[in-house]
Amino acid sequence: MLEVKSISKTYGKKENRFKALDNVSFDVSEGMTVAIIGKSGSGKSTLMHIMSGLDSADNGKILFHGKDIQQMKRKDSEKFRAKEMGFIFQSFFIEPNQTVYQNVMLPLEIGKVGMRRRKAMVLEALESVELLDKQKNRARDLSGGQKQRLAIARAIVHKPKLIFADEPTGNLDSQTGDKVMNLLFSLNKNLGSTLVIVTHDRELAQKCQVRIEIADGRIKAITKPRTGTQVVTSRKGLAPKRSPRRIM
Amino acid sequence: MRYYDLIRRASRSLQSAKLRTLLTSLAIAVGGFSLTITLAASNGITNYANQLVSSNFDPTELLVAKDFQIFGKDQTKGPKEYDSTTIGEGVNKLKTLSPTDIEAISAVDGVQRVKEAYQLNPLYVTRDDSSKKFDVSIESYNSAQKPVVEYGSIPDGELENGQVVLPNDYLDALGFTSAEDAVGKSIIVVYRKNSASIPSATELQDALQASGGDVVAATSALASKGIESKQYKLTIVAVTKKAATEISIGTKPLLVGYAQAKEMNEYSTFGTANYQKYIIAFVKVKNGDQKSNRDTVQSKLSEMGYNVQSVEDTQAFLLNIVKYLTVGVSVFSLITLIASIFGIVNTQYISVLERTREIGLMKSLGMRRKDIRRLFIIEAAWIGVIGGAIGTLSGFVASLIINPILSRTLSLDKGNELLVNQPIQMLLIILALMLVAMLAGLMPAMKAAKLDPIEALRTE
Ligand SMILES: Nc1ncnc2c1ncn2[C@@H]1O[C@H](COP(=O)(O)OP(=O)(O)OP(=O)(O)O)[C@@H](O)[C@H]1O
Ligand SMILES: [Mg+2]
Numbered sequence: 083m084l085e086v087k088s089i090s091k092t093y094g095k096k097e098n099r100f101k102a103l104d105n106v107s108f109d110v111s112e113g114m115t116v117a118i119i120g121k122s123g124s125g126k127s128t129l130m131h132i133m134s135g136l137d138s139a140d141n142g143k144i145l146f147h148g149k150d151i152q153q154m155k156r157k158d159s160e161k162f163r164a165k166e167m168g169f170i171f172q173s174f175f176i177e178p179n180q181t182v183y184q185n186v187m188l189p190l191e192i193g194k195v196g197m198r199r200r201k202a203m204v205l206e207a208l209e210s211v212e213l214l215d216k217q218k219n220r221a222r223d224l225s226g227g228q229k230q231r232l233a234i235a236r237a238i239v240h241k242p243k244l245i246f247a248d249e250p251t252g253n254l255d256s257q258t259g260d261k262v263m264n265l266l267f268s269l270n271k272n273l274g275s276t277l278v279i280v281t282h283d284r285e286l287a288q289k290c291q292v293r294i295e296i297a298d299g300r301i302k303a304i305t306k307p308r309t310g311t312q313v314v315t316s317r318k319g320l321a322p323k324r325s326p327r328r329i330m
Numbered sequence: 331m332r333y334y335d336l337i338r339r340a341s342r343s344l345q346s347a348k349l350r351t352l353l354t355s356l357a358i359a360v361g362g363f364s365l366t367i368t369l370a371a372s373n374g375i376t377n378y379a380n381q382l383v384s385s386n387f388d389p390t391e392l393l394v395a396k397d398f399q400i401f402g403k404d405q406t407k408g409p410k411e412y413d414s415t416t417i418g419e420g421v422n423k424l425k426t427l428s429p430t431d432i433e434a435i436s437a438v439d440g441v442q443r444v445k446e447a448y449q450l451n452p453l454y455v456t457r458d459d460s461s462k463k464f465d466v467s468i469e470s471y472n473s474a475q476k477p478v479v480e481y482g483s484i485p486d487g488e489l490e491n492g493q494v495v496l497p498n499d500y501l502d503a504l505g506f507t508s509a510e511d512a513v514g515k516s517i518i519v520v521y522r523k524n525s526a527s528i529p530s531a532t533e534l535q536d537a538l539q540a541s542g543g544d545v546v547a548a549t550s551a552l553a554s555k556g557i558e559s560k561q562y563k564l565t566i567v568a569v570t571k572k573a574a575t576e577i578s579i580g581t582k583p584l585l586v587g588y589a590q591a592k593e594m595n596e597y598s599t600f601g602t603a604n605y606q607k608y609i610i611a612f613v614k615v616k617n618g619d620q621k622s623n624r625d626t627v628q629s630k631l632s633e634m635g636y637n638v639q640s641v642e643d644t645q646a647f648l649l650n651i652v653k654y655l656t657v658g659v660s661v662f663s664l665i666t667l668i669a670s671i672f673g674i675v676n677t678q679y680i681s682v683l684e685r686t687r688e689i690g691l692m693k694s695l696g697m698r699r700k701d702i703r704r705l706f707i708i709e710a711a712w713i714g715v716i717g718g719a720i721g722t723l724s725g726f727v728a729s730l731i732i733n734p735i736l737s738r739t740l741s742l743d744k745g746n747e748l749l750v751n752q753p754i755q756m757l758l759i760i761l762a763l764m765l766v767a768m769l770a771g772l773m774p775a776m777k778a779a780k781l782d783p784i785e786a787l788r789t790e
Contacts, residue, residue: 131784134694136694136783136784157698160696160697160698160699163694163695163696164695164696164697165696167696169694169695171691171787175690175691175787177688177691179343180342184342188691188692188695189695189696191331191332191335191339192331192692192695192696192697192698192701193696194331194332
C-alpha cells in the first residue's frame, strides 16, 4: 500500500546542515500495524510527515498504491490527505475555541462530506473515544487525555484507509494510554485501516505487527515482534543500499 | 470545502474575537456612514432642485439673453472688449436685449410670445393712510411659479393692471390684521423716475448758491426736490405664503401683471441707459410641451446669436452642481475608507499570524489552498458587511434625526426632506464596502494560503 523508497531529508545549510533522514526504505502493506520507534530526535516525526505528504523529501519516493505522492499535483496530494489519511499529531492540534463536535467535523468539511451524513459520522467517532457527553464543550476545556481522544476522533471520523499517529499515548497516563491504543487497534481490526504509530512505548511497539527502529535518521532494524524474527539489521554507518525489503 | 462551511467557519472565528471584529468594522462603518449621508443629501438636493425648477419655470418657455455671462455660459478668459451697448459698471457690464431683438425673436417661427423680464426697483410701498414706508421688490407674475395662496385667488393666466399679489411677510408691516383683511384692500407702490434724480450742472450751481455754499444742505435740497415719482395704487387680489421650493432670498417680491410691470419699468428707467434694455426675455414656444418644438426654436435662436437656456438646461446646470458636490464629499468618504482598508489588512494579517497553528492543521488535513484563501477573504467580507450595516444604519438614523432640524432651519414644507435614503443605495453601499473589505483581506489571505503546514505545526 505504502512504499517508502530511499528517503533522505536534510535540514539547514552549510555548517548547520543536519541529515534528519538518510536513505530510509521500507514497505507498509494494507491493514498492517506498524510501529516506528527510536530515540528523541532520531527523525520519526520527520519520516511520518514525509510519508503523509505533508513534508517533502530531498531524495526518494513515497508510493501510495504505486503513485508517488511527492510528484502529485498539489490538488491531488491535498485530496489524498483529506480522503485517505487520518493524522494524530504529536501535540494534539485541536482548535481550542471550537466545540468538541466542531473539531471532529473539520475533516468532513474538508472532505466535502454531505450534510446529512456528517452528524452520524461525528457522533460515531465521538462515541468510540467516549466523548459523546462532551460534544458541546469547548475543546480548550478538556483534560489532556480527553484532548488526545478528541484528536483521535478527528483522525478517524472519515474512516481513512491510513492512519498516522505521532506518539498518541505520549501525554497520557498508562491506563488512558492503553484505552487509546485499544481504540486504535480496534479501528485496525474493524475497519481494516492501516496504522502507522510513532511511539516510545516498548510495550505498545510490541503489540504492532511490524516494528521499525530508527537511529540518527537511518533504519536500525525492522522486526516482526510476534514471530520474533529480525528481518533486517543495519549497523550504524552501513545503510542498506539494496532495494527495500518486503515486510509481510 | 463548501461555501456554506467556509462562511460558518469564518463567522465562528470572528465571533471568538468579537471586540477586534467590531473595532475593525467600525473603521469601515465610518466610511459607510459618510457615504450614506452623502448619497442621501445628494438624493434630497436633486429632488429639491427638480422641484425647484419645475415650480419656478414654465417648461414650455425658453430663457433668452444676449449676454453669454448669463447662465454661466461665458468661456472667454481675460478682459473683455469694451462694448458701448452694455449696461452696468466696470467689469460687470451685460449686453442686453433691445426692442429690435424682441421683435426679431417674436418673428421666429414657432414662437408664441416674448415677455421681457423687468428689473423693477420701486422706491417704497405704503398703505393709503399709513405714513410708514417700506422697501419692497416687485416681479412680474408668471403662472408657472404657482405661488401658494393663503387667501384670495389669482386669476389664471395673467394679473390685470392695478392688481397685486402680496406675500404674507408684508401683512403686519402694512397694518393688515390677516390675509382675509388684506384681500380687496389697496396699497401704493411708489416709483422714482431715475433720470430725473440726476441733477444737471446748472441745478447743482443754483442749489449751492441758494444754500450759501453749504454742500450738504445743497444736496439734501436737491434730493427732496429732484425726486420725480409716480404712485401706483394696486388692489390686493391674493396673499401668498412661502412655498418650500421657492428661489427667493430675503423678502419675497410683490407680484404684478406683465403689463403693469412693463409700465413701471418704463416709467422708472425712462431717460436712463437702462430704458428698454432687457437682460433676459421669456420666450413661450408654440406647443412647447413637445421637446422637439422647443429644440427647433432653441437652435434657431442660438443661430441668431442669442444665449438660449431651456428648463432642461437649467435643471442640468443645477444637477451638475449637485453632482460635483456629491463627488467632492464622496472623496472624503473614500479617504476614510482607504484608512479602514489599512485597518483590515492589519488585523487580518495579525489574525493569520495568530492562527498559524489552525491554518497548519487545516492544511495538513488536506484543506485546499484556495479554500484557506477563501476562508480569510470571507472573514474580511464579514467585517465589511458588519461595518457597512453599522455605517448605513447609523447614517439612516442620523438622517431621521437631522431631517426635521434641517427642514425647520430651512423652513421647508413637509415631504421636502434634504436627506433621502434609498434602500437600494444602502444595500449597494454595504455591498461595495464588502468588496472593499475583501480586497483588503486578499493579501493576508494569500499569506495564509501559502503557509507551510510543517512550519505552522512547529510553532508553539
Ligand atoms: N525545520 C527543521 N530545521 C532544522 N532541524 C530540524 C527541523 N525539523 C526537525 N529537525 C531536526 O531533525 C531531527 C529529527 O526531528 P524529529 O522531529 O523527526 O524527531 P523525532 O524522532 O520525532 O523526535 P521526538 O521523539 O522527540 O519527537 C531533530 O534533530 C530535529 O532537531
Ligand atoms: Mg516527534
